[in-house]
Amino acid sequence: MDVRRYVEEHRDEFVAALKEWAAIPSVSADPGHHGDVRKSAGWLRDHLAAAGFPTVEIWESGGMPAVFAEWPAADPGAPTVLVYGHHDVQPARVADGWDTEPFVPEERGDRLIGRGTSDDKGQVLFHALGVRAGLAASGADAPPVTVRMLVEGEEESGSPNFADLLERNRDRLACDVVVISDTTMWSADVPSMCVGMRGLTDCEIVLTGPETDVHSGSFGGAVPNPARAMADLLSALHDGDGRVAVPGFYDGVAEISAEERDLIARLPFDEAEWLATAGSSAASGEAGYSTLERIWVRPTAEINGMWSGHTGAGTKTIVPHSAHAKVSFRLVPGQEPAHVQERVRAFVAERVPAGLGVRVEFGGPGVRACASDIASPAVRAARSAMERAFGTEVLFTREGGSGPEADIADVLGAPLVFVAVGLDDDRIHAPNEKVEIPLLLKGAESAAYLWERLGSQGPPAG
Amino acid sequence: MDVRRYVEEHRDEFVAALKEWAAIPSVSADPGHHGDVRKSAGWLRDHLAAAGFPTVEIWESGGMPAVFAEWPAADPGAPTVLVYGHHDVQPARVADGWDTEPFVPEERGDRLIGRGTSDDKGQVLFHALGVRAGLAASGADAPPVTVRMLVEGEEESGSPNFADLLERNRDRLACDVVVISDTTMWSADVPSMCVGMRGLTDCEIVLTGPETDVHSGSFGGAVPNPARAMADLLSALHDGDGRVAVPGFYDGVAEISAEERDLIARLPFDEAEWLATAGSSAASGEAGYSTLERIWVRPTAEINGMWSGHTGAGTKTIVPHSAHAKVSFRLVPGQEPAHVQERVRAFVAERVPAGLGVRVEFGGPGVRACASDIASPAVRAARSAMERAFGTEVLFTREGGSGPEADIADVLGAPLVFVAVGLDDDRIHAPNEKVEIPLLLKGAESAAYLWERLGSQGPPAG
Numbered sequence: 025m026d027v028r029r030y031v032e033e034h035r036d037e038f039v040a041a042l043k044e045w046a047a048i049p050s051v052s053a054d055p056g057h058h059g060d061v062r063k064s065a066g067w068l069r070d071h072l073a074a075a076g077f078p079t080v081e082i083w084e085s086g087g088m089p090a091v092f093a094e095w096p097a098a099d100p101g102a103p104t105v106l107v108y109g110h111h112d113v114q115p116a117r118v119a120d121g122w123d124t125e126p127f128v129p130e131e132r133g134d135r136l137i138g139r140g141t142s143d144d145k146g147q148v149l150f151h152a153l154g155v156r157a158g159l160a161a162s163g164a165d166a167p168p169v170t171v172r173m174l175v176e177g178e179e180e181s182g183s184p185n186f187a188d189l190l191e192r193n194r195d196r197l198a199c200d201v202v203v204i205s206d207t208t209m210w211s212a213d214v215p216s217m218c219v220g221m222r223g224l225t226d227c228e229i230v231l232t233g234p235e236t237d238v239h240s241g242s243f244g245g246a247v248p249n250p251a252r253a254m255a256d257l258l259s260a261l262h263d264g265d266g267r268v269a270v271p272g273f274y275d276g277v278a279e280i281s282a283e284e285r286d287l288i289a290r291l292p293f294d295e296a297e298w299l300a301t302a303g304s305s306a307a308s309g310e311a312g313y314s315t316l317e318r319i320w321v322r323p324t325a326e327i328n329g330m331w332s333g334h335t336g337a338g339t340k341t342i343v344p345h346s347a348h349a350k351v352s353f354r355l356v357p358g359q360e361p362a363h364v365q366e367r368v369r370a371f372v373a374e375r376v377p378a379g380l381g382v383r384v385e386f387g388g389p390g391v392r393a394c395a396s397d398i399a400s401p402a403v404r405a406a407r408s409a410m411e412r413a414f415g416t417e418v419l420f421t422r423e424g425g426s427g428p429e430a431d432i433a434d435v436l437g438a439p440l441v442f443v444a445v446g447l448d449d450d451r452i453h454a455p456n457e458k459v460e461i462p463l464l465l466k467g468a469e470s471a472a473y474l475w476e477r478l479g480s481q482g483p484p485a486g
Numbered sequence: 487m488d489v490r491r492y493v494e495e496h497r498d499e500f501v502a503a504l505k506e507w508a509a510i511p512s513v514s515a516d517p518g519h520h521g522d523v524r525k526s527a528g529w530l531r532d533h534l535a536a537a538g539f540p541t542v543e544i545w546e547s548g549g550m551p552a553v554f555a556e557w558p559a560a561d562p563g564a565p566t567v568l569v570y571g572h573h574d575v576q577p578a579r580v581a582d583g584w585d586t587e588p589f590v591p592e593e594r595g596d597r598l599i600g601r602g603t604s605d606d607k608g609q610v611l612f613h614a615l616g617v618r619a620g621l622a623a624s625g626a627d628a629p630p631v632t633v634r635m636l637v638e639g640e641e642e643s644g645s646p647n648f649a650d651l652l653e654r655n656r657d658r659l660a661c662d663v664v665v666i667s668d669t670t671m672w673s674a675d676v677p678s679m680c681v682g683m684r685g686l687t688d689c690e691i692v693l694t695g696p697e698t699d700v701h702s703g704s705f706g707g708a709v710p711n712p713a714r715a716m717a718d719l720l721s722a723l724h725d726g727d728g729r730v731a732v733p734g735f736y737d738g739v740a741e742i743s744a745e746e747r748d749l750i751a752r753l754p755f756d757e758a759e760w761l762a763t764a765g766s767s768a769a770s771g772e773a774g775y776s777t778l779e780r781i782w783v784r785p786t787a788e789i790n791g792m793w794s795g796h797t798g799a800g801t802k803t804i805v806p807h808s809a810h811a812k813v814s815f816r817l818v819p820g821q822e823p824a825h826v827q828e829r830v831r832a833f834v835a836e837r838v839p840a841g842l843g844v845r846v847e848f849g850g851p852g853v854r855a856c857a858s859d860i861a862s863p864a865v866r867a868a869r870s871a872m873e874r875a876f877g878t879e880v881l882f883t884r885e886g887g888s889g890p891e892a893d894i895a896d897v898l899g900a901p902l903v904f905v906a907v908g909l910d911d912d913r914i915h916a917p918n919e920k921v922e923i924p925l926l927l928k929g930a931e932s933a934a935y936l937w938e939r940l941g942s943q944g945p946p947a948g
């Protein structure tokens with residue numbers, strides 16, 4: 025029995041389990057679904073225990089729980105790997121534009137459609153299959169490395185309690201390599217490995233004007249309108265070149281090197297196809313950078329939502345009493361979220377017209393950007409494991425997404441390696457999220473090969 | 487029996503009727519309430535018929551129905567007056583900040599709280615009481631002038647079918663004076679008469695970007711964000727001096743004269759008190775004009791509402807697929823709504839970034855501003871009728887609100903007189919709308935005195 029055959033023979037069982045798990049609407053951002061997030065943690069605990077992990081625990085975090093699992097290597101000198109993923113998901117409602125019920129996963133040929141199938145339940149679950157496949161292939165009853173898994177429950181809410189969870193459990197999480205399974209590949213045909221992720225900090229800005237909505241016939245044009253002030257504020261976030269105009273926002277950001285630009289330019293990027301994936305008809309952004317540079321190595325400010333006044337049918341001639349905006353900032357290495365938050369607060373405070381109240385509420389401390397070293401043994405091992413699984417060269421990419429990866433690397437002092445098989449057109453965070461089942465199986469294979477390779481490399485140097 | 491005593495003795499009956507009528511949620515802007523608008527028209531028809539109007543009809547308009555009533559003078563040579571008001575109301579939901587159910591009118595001392603109590607049901611209803619009081623005082627069985635009433639059902643939706651209704655019924659609406667009862671007075675202690683109203687045109691602007699919301703980690707900063715484009719667009723609506731920056735917007739607008747400025751400056755305006763009424767902590771607007779000038783004689787652009795992307799709890803890191811804004815423009819004499827609409831469309835079209843779709847939908851043809859001539863016999867008669875009712879001098883004001891008054895004056899070729907008793911702090915178009923019952927009774931008295939005075943002036947000259 026080799027790894028590939030084991031994985032393929034267990035396809036249906038794997039998909040059935042993923043469907044069961046993805047049916048739990050573990051939306052961490054919605055307090056109404058916090059019971060489901062707990063249910064999701066319980067499901068994963070049971071699944072990993074059934075897969076054979078000798079230790080499986082639910083870890084309370086102060087917010088939504090994480091799941092920790094451990095399967096020690098037979099050889100006490102073998103390296104330890106820590107797999108990171110998350111079991112919470114983005115909000116999803118049919119009204120957002122789903123063609124199916126988002127929490128009734130539907131299999132269509134090689135695809136599984138449903139919230140969380142790609143981000144991140146499918147990618148967490150392939151590890152359980154991978155470790156079983158490795159054991160089946162080796163005939164051993166323990167993996168060639170000590171496999172630890174930490175699957176958090178608040179990633180889609182900005183991981184507000186995760187750094188603390190890491191600190192408190194630093195000893196039990198100690199490892200030689202961190203494997204992150206929450207990213208995407210270049211395409212189904214061009215497997216690749218992420219080597220950097222932008223960070224994130226996000227806020228809600230609230231401007232308040234009249235105590236209630238007031239008639240614009242009686243007051244319009246003579247009292248400050250919070251919707252207009254919000255438009256001015258949001259418009260001022262960027263300059264004419266598409267750069268973020270918040271003073272100090274770029275502090276610590278290094279210009280990208282010619283080498284980086286070359287590496288990015290080498291990729292077979294088809295802008296028209298990428299735009300089709302976005303469903304957008306034009307690329308636009310910071311002047312002087314290519315599209316891949318804009319989404320991989322440049323920081324941004326993005327309006328994720330805004331609302332004010334009358335948003336229903338018909339006309340309501342009012343000066344709204346408040347205006348709200350949700351704005352997120354993507355960060356690159358060198359940017360400190362706390363510094364960006366402070367600069368954004370100052371920027372907003374300076375621009376609020378007299379007569380309006382203002383609040384800026386950040387969703388948490390934010391997450392720093394992270395990157396992994398292409399020349400490191402861990403990245404080399406992961407790359408060749410993926411090449412074995414996919415049977416072709418694996419390229420390097422960056423990722424627009426963000427998570428608590430920088431915290432993990434910092435707290436645990438271990439290098440990051442990204443082994444993941446999502447696709448950009450998986451529509452994560454959007455309606456009709458799906459995952460390619462064959463790629464999840466390749467993910468399971470890759471993990472099994474990686475444990476084998478890291479185990480045979482023996483104990484880490486130092 | 488004199489007019490005042492009749493009115494006061496019928497107070498409770500009047501309030502009971504108004505409570506019944508205001509309980510009908512005749513929100514013309516909401517198709518879900520169109521049945522209620524029809525119910526409201528039927529209620530008024532029955533009420534006016536019971537008051538003694540020999541002719542009462544429901545007039546279909548293509549949209550929501552108007553109510554027409556007529557009570558001919560005994561003397562066929564007496565002048566004819568046409569009273570204009572409306573029976574539809576602004577939207578209202580408890581969630582907007584009401585302390586009571588908006589459509590369960592509640593009497594508290596001298597106040598009646600509920601949507602439409604001031605705007606405009608209370609002010610329509612005092613005419614039924616006024617005409618009865620006049621008959622009781624004179625002992626006649628017909629009023630001293632022919633009283634026609636036209637109470638429309640789409641004023642709060644911009645009166646889209648009203649000009650057409652006027653044209654079709656031009657003969658039956660022929661009159662010597664139009665009395666508008668849909669405005670406010672300076673204050674409860676300082677009765678006044680409106681002599682001008684701004685016009686209005688309003689639109690919804692829709693910008694569309696990606697086909698659906700897309701993940702801002704994967705696409706943010708590299709495709710145009712419709713929320714950001716909307717902020718840019720809305721921010722560009724005004725220049726740094728608070729002037730509307732739409733080229734051509736001010737075409738036809740005359741600068742106000744020194745005389746007008748003086749007339750406005752004579753009023754006992756307490757800006758701090760006015761701000762308290764608005765619940766706003768600062769005045770702001772077009773540079774070079776006072777607050778009263780800004781709301782009375784200067785045109786404006788106002789954002790009444792906007793929405794885009796994620797507006798619920800928590801974080802959703804997306805590039806929204808669309809952004810919406812509701813914008814209304816207050817117009818002054820000299821501005822043609824059609825011209826303003828064309829200039830706004832051009833302004834928006836020029837500013838939409840590549841890759842975004844755009845729609846600008848105006849709520850109807852808009853309404854021109856109107857004014858009445860202070861020196862005319864009709865204004866003089868109305869002023870002294872109000873002075874008799876209130877027992878004090880009546881001043882002149884303008885009104886920030888707008889309605890189809892300009893169309894009425896144009897189509898019927900008759901001068902406008904504003905006889906109305908609302909207050910700026912009635913919170914029309916806002917939560918907790920109320921009306922002062924004693925002022926409605928003064929309105930009824932004023933109407934009775936005005937019919938008497940116009941009747942004794944005899945047939946109009948010419």
Ligand SMILES: [Zn+2]
Nearest residue numbers: 143144179206
């Ligand atoms: Zn994820």
Ligand SMILES: [Zn+2]
Nearest residue numbers: 605606641668
């Ligand atoms: Zn009104």
